[in-house]
Amino acid sequence: MLAGLAAAAAALAVGAAVAGLVEPAAAPLTAIGSTLIDAAPTPAKEFAVRTFGTNDKPVLLTLVALVVAVLAAVIGLVAWRFRAAALTAIGFLGVIGMVAALARPGADVFWAVPSIASAAVGVGVLLVTTMSATKEPPTTPAAGDQPVETAARRGRRTLLVGLGAGVILAALGSAGTAASNAVRTAGSAARRLLTLPRPGSAAPAIPADAQVAGNTAFSTPTKDFYRVDIALVTPSYSADSWSMQIDGMVDHPTTLSYQQLLALPMIERDITLTCVSNEVGGAYLSTGRWLGVPFSEILKLVGPQQGVKQLFSYSLDSGYTCSTPYQALAKVANAMVAVGLNGEPLTDAHGFPARMLVPGLFGFVSGTKWLKRLEFTTYAQREAYWTKRKWATDAPILTQSRIDVPTSLSTLPKGKPVLAGVAWAQERGIKKVELRVDGGDWKDCKLAADAGIDLWRQWSYVFDGPAGDHTAEVRATDETGNTQPEHRTKVFPSGATGWHSIRFTSV
Ligand SMILES: Nc1nc2c(c(=O)[nH]1)N[C@H]1C(S)=C(S)[C@@H](COP(=O)(O)O)O[C@H]1N2
Numbered sequence: 305m306l307a308g309l310a311a312a313a314a315a316l317a318v319g320a321a322v323a324g325l326v327e328p329a330a331a332p333l334t335a336i337g338s339t340l341i342d343a344a345p346t347p348a349k350e351f352a353v354r355t356f357g358t359n360d361k362p363v364l365l366t367l368v369a370l371v372v373a374v375l376a377a378v379i380g381l382v383a384w385r386f387r388a389a390a391l392t393a394i395g396f397l398g399v400i401g402m403v404a405a406l407a408r409p410g411a412d413v414f415w416a417v418p419s420i421a422s423a424a425v426g427v428g429v430l431l432v433t434t435m436s437a438t439k440e441p442p443t444t445p446a447a448g449d450q451p452v453e454t455a456a457r458r459g460r461r462t463l464l465v466g467l468g469a470g471v472i473l474a475a476l477g478s479a480g481t482a483a484s485n486a487v488r489t490a491g492s493a494a495r496r497l498l499t500l501p502r503p504g505s506a507a508p509a510i511p512a513d514a515q516v517a518g519n520t521a522f523s524t525p526t527k528d529f530y531r532v533d534i535a536l537v538t539p540s541y542s543a544d545s546w547s548m549q550i551d552g553m554v555d556h557p558t559t560l561s562y563q564q565l566l567a568l569p570m571i572e573r574d575i576t577l578t579c580v581s582n583e584v585g586g587a588y589l590s591t592g593r594w595l596g597v598p599f600s601e602i603l604k605l606v607g608p609q610q611g612v613k614q615l616f617s618y619s620l621d622s623g624y625t626c627s628t629p630y631q632a633l634a635k636v637a638n639a640m641v642a643v644g645l646n647g648e649p650l651t652d653a654h655g656f657p658a659r660m661l662v663p664g665l666f667g668f669v670s671g672t673k674w675l676k677r678l679e680f681t682t683y684a685q686r687e688a689y690w691t692k693r694k695w696a697t698d699a700p701i702l703t704q705s706r707i708d709v710p711t712s713l714s715t716l717p718k719g720k721p722v723l724a725g726v727a728w729a730q731e732r733g734i735k736k737v738e739l740r741v742d743g744g745d746w747k748d749c750k751l752a753a754d755a756g757i758d759l760w761r762q763w764s765y766v767f768d769g770p771a772g773d774h775t776a777e778v779r780a781t782d783e784t785g786n787t788q789p790e791h792r793t794k795v796f797p798s799g800a801t802g803w804h805s806i807r808f809t810s811v
Pocket residue numbers: 529530531532533534535577578579580619620621624653654655666667668671672673674
């Protein structure tokens with residue numbers, strides 16, 4: 305078993321290190337993990353996101369690694385008897401990694417290299433550890449029989465040498481991966497040192513009283529900005545070699561380099577981004593100050609033709625594609641191809657060099673990161689990644705609200721019994737937020753200043769009930785008069801509905 309585990313550890317570590325040189329997404333574990341993400345049925349994905357949140361990716365990789373470890377231990381046991389079979393099995397695992405890597409969208413033949421290296425290292429380590437395994441089993445050892453003892457000792461020695469080699473290779477591989485990760489991180493930090501142009505139209509100031517003291521920060525720092533995507537390895541691209549193709553049903557198809565994109569008129573806007581996978585009370589929404597080229601300029605540039613129904617966007621990363629309803633795109637003033645977040649170039653995690661944003665639409669139909677191509681088309685011609693998986697086609701952000709203060713199951717401070725939170729209905733605006741305690745009457749909350757239609761709105765409520773344990777529920781009404789329904793739905797296929805509630809204690 306140890307022989308199998310050492311072989312697997314060495315194989316995977318070396319494979320990952322080689323992938324660091326070739327293409328991180330081609331590492332055998334990563335390639336298999338990405339294949340599983342794409343193949344997973346929607347309920348499984350929902351479960352993973354709901355249960356593990358942003359840790360869903362490490363959890364997936366750990367599970368795959370555990371399965372490989374169990375297989376490796378079995379292979380190690382088998383090797384003692386059927387060496388050729390065990391070696392073949394390792395080779396077969398290598399082939400699985402190779403096929404997974406080669407089948408990734410955008411893969412080329414070099415993506416096979418990490419898995420080949422893995423298989424070679426795995427076979428090598430298992431060969432050495434089990435060198436004397438099937439040689440002449442000591443059938444009738446006479447006491448003090450010299451040759452048999454020597455064979456046994458030799459067996460033990462090759463096992464130890466093999467295990468040692470496995471451990472050393474695993475350590476070297478891990479160090480190599482760590483080193484190439486460090487180089488990549490430093491490289492992307494250096495790339496992001498570029499200076500972005502000033503916007504022709506600056507963001508309107510956020511009123512100071514849009515923030516309720518002690519509540520969630522109105523503007524989310526970049527490091528805290530939620531992140532949701534299907535990329536197992538954070539993509540990192542260079543702006544120098546980047547370009548974006550814009551084509552399909554347009555009069556003037558074009559390709560923009562990064563510098564050409566930056567030369568177009570720019571706006572800076574505060575926008576609250578929301579994920580369709582946000583559960584009632586969830587944290588998949590954040591507010592940032594985005595710098596980018598408004599879509600109105602892009603439409604002017606290429607001239608979409610009659611009959612365009614969807615903007616189909618392609619990511620550089622894997623086969624991710626996104627479907628944005630053209631109607632929504634054309635009418636939302638601050639829809640943009642963004643290059644900056646909070647005064648800096650986008651980070652790799654949030655889509656460097658460029659990404660889409662359409663206020664009012666959930667991220668999966670509007671927020672394509674690592675943009676590669678914009679194609680104006682119809683629904684009959686193209687079907688996007690999530691559409692194929694039966695998520696909604698038209699997916700406006702639902703009117704929602706959340707209680708952030710106090711956190712559930714905590715105690716309200718004595719002199720300052722204030723509940724607070726956020727409400728959002730991007731592109732419609734929040735008209736009213738109400739709260740009720742212990743199922744009583746709905747009471748109006750105090751709304752903080754309105755910072756604009758693309759943004760969430762903060763609210764507060766002074767609790768004046770008796771000491772003890774209580775339940776608070778919140779609901780918002782948007783400017784179209786639509787009040788959040790009580791009925792709880794799942795996030796699939798078009799976002800969760802229902803009221804957020806917390807339990808708290810007052811003294
Ligand atoms: N290339 C790519 N872009 C993507 C995704 C993705 O998986 N791949 N996920 C989308 C989803 S579901 C959301 S909610 C937003 C989240 O953007 P953020 O990670 O910058 O917060 O990105 C969108 N853009």
